[in-house]
Amino acid sequence: MSKWFKRVLTVLVPVFLVTVLAGCAEQKPDNVYESTKESKKIVWGVKADTRLFGLMNVKTGNIDGFDIDLAKALTKQMYGKDAKAEFVQTTAKTKVPLLKNGNIDAVAAAMTITDDRKKIINYTQPYFGAGQSLLVKRGSGIKTVKDLNKAGIKVMAVKGTTAVDNVHKFAPKARVLELDDYAQAFTALKSKQGVAMTTDNGILYGVAKENPDYEVVGGTFTNEPYGLAVDKGQDEMSDHLNKALDELKANGTYSKLVKKWFGGIPGFNVKEVEEP
Structure with a gap:
C-alpha cells in the first residue's frame, strides 16, 4: 500500500464513520x-x-x-x-x-x-x-490491593473502565497498564508484564474459572453495582x-x-x- 493511499484512507475513514453515525442518528426515535x-x-x-x-x-x-x-x-x-x-x-x-x-x-x-x-x-x-477485585497467579503472595501500593509494581486494567481510576486511588504508587479488552489484559498478566489484573469480581471469576493457575484475591475493595x-x-x-x-x-x-x-x-x- 502506497504512502499516498494510506494518507487518503486516514482522511476518508473517519469521515465515513461520522457520516454513518450521523445517518443512524437521523433515524433515532424520540x-x-x-x-x-x-x-x-x-x-x-x-x-x-x-x-x-x-x-x-x-x-x-x-x-x-x-x-x-x-x-x-x-x-x-x-x-x-x-x-x-x-x-x-x-x-x-x-x-x-x-x-x-x-x-x-x-x-x-x-x-x-x-x-x-x-x-x-x-x-x-x-x-x-459488583465490586473491584484482583486476579493473580497462584502463589504470587499478593493478597489485597494494599500489596500493589509499591513503586514499580504494574497492574493490568481495561481502558475506559472505573478500574483504572480505582487503582490510582487505592494503590497510588502502582503503575497501571491499560489494555483494550479483558483478553489482552489477561494475556499481559500471563506474560508477566505485571503482577495482577484488576476489574470487577464477577468478570475476574469468569477468567479464573477457565484458568485454574490463577485466583481471585482481596475480596472487593469497591462497591460498584x-x-x-x-x-x-x-x-x-x-x-x-x-x-x-x-x-x-x-x-x-x-x-x-x-x-x-x-x-x-x-x-x-x-x-x-x-x-x-
Missing part, C-alpha cells in the same frame, strides 16, 4: 419505549469478550452470558413471548456513543453506575452487585425496564439466571449479586 413496543424488539448493546456476562460462542456464532439471558427475559417480560432481543457487540469505549447515536436501544454490558455517566445516560436500578442503561431523557424506557426487572425478581426468573451463571463458582457470593 421515544425509545414506544418504538420498541411497536416493533416488539429491543436492540441491546452487550459484551462479547467477557466470560459469564457476554462471550462469543465460536461454535454457534451466538453471544452467551448472564447479561444476554437477562436481556432476553426483560424483552419478553415487557412485550410478550414473541418479542425479540437483538444484540450488538460493544466495548467500554463504544457503548455510550452507540446508545447516544441510536444504534442500540439499551445497554446490558456489566456497566458500572457512576455519577459521571448519569449526566449523559439514564440508568435503571442496580441489577448486579451494574445498571441497565438507556439514553438520557428516555425515562419511560428506564421506568419500564425497572418494572420488568422487579417482575423477574418476583417470579424467580432473575434468581434462576444468577444461579445458572454464578452459582457453581467457588468463592463467589451469589447473595451479594442479588442484593446490590
Whole structure:
C-alpha cells in the first residue's frame, strides 16, 4: 500500500464513520419505549469478550452470558413471548456513543453506575452487585490491593473502565497498564508484564474459572453495582425496564439466571449479586 493511499484512507475513514453515525442518528426515535413496543424488539448493546456476562460462542456464532439471558427475559417480560432481543457487540469505549447515536436501544454490558455517566445516560436500578477485585497467579503472595501500593509494581486494567481510576486511588504508587479488552489484559498478566489484573469480581471469576493457575484475591475493595442503561431523557424506557426487572425478581426468573451463571463458582457470593 502506497504512502499516498494510506494518507487518503486516514482522511476518508473517519469521515465515513461520522457520516454513518450521523445517518443512524437521523433515524433515532424520540421515544425509545414506544418504538420498541411497536416493533416488539429491543436492540441491546452487550459484551462479547467477557466470560459469564457476554462471550462469543465460536461454535454457534451466538453471544452467551448472564447479561444476554437477562436481556432476553426483560424483552419478553415487557412485550410478550414473541418479542425479540437483538444484540450488538460493544466495548467500554463504544457503548455510550452507540446508545447516544441510536444504534442500540439499551445497554446490558456489566456497566458500572457512576455519577459521571448519569449526566449523559439514564440508568435503571442496580441489577448486579459488583465490586473491584484482583486476579493473580497462584502463589504470587499478593493478597489485597494494599500489596500493589509499591513503586514499580504494574497492574493490568481495561481502558475506559472505573478500574483504572480505582487503582490510582487505592494503590497510588502502582503503575497501571491499560489494555483494550479483558483478553489482552489477561494475556499481559500471563506474560508477566505485571503482577495482577484488576476489574470487577464477577468478570475476574469468569477468567479464573477457565484458568485454574490463577485466583481471585482481596475480596472487593469497591462497591460498584451494574445498571441497565438507556439514553438520557428516555425515562419511560428506564421506568419500564425497572418494572420488568422487579417482575423477574418476583417470579424467580432473575434468581434462576444468577444461579445458572454464578452459582457453581467457588468463592463467589451469589447473595451479594442479588442484593446490590
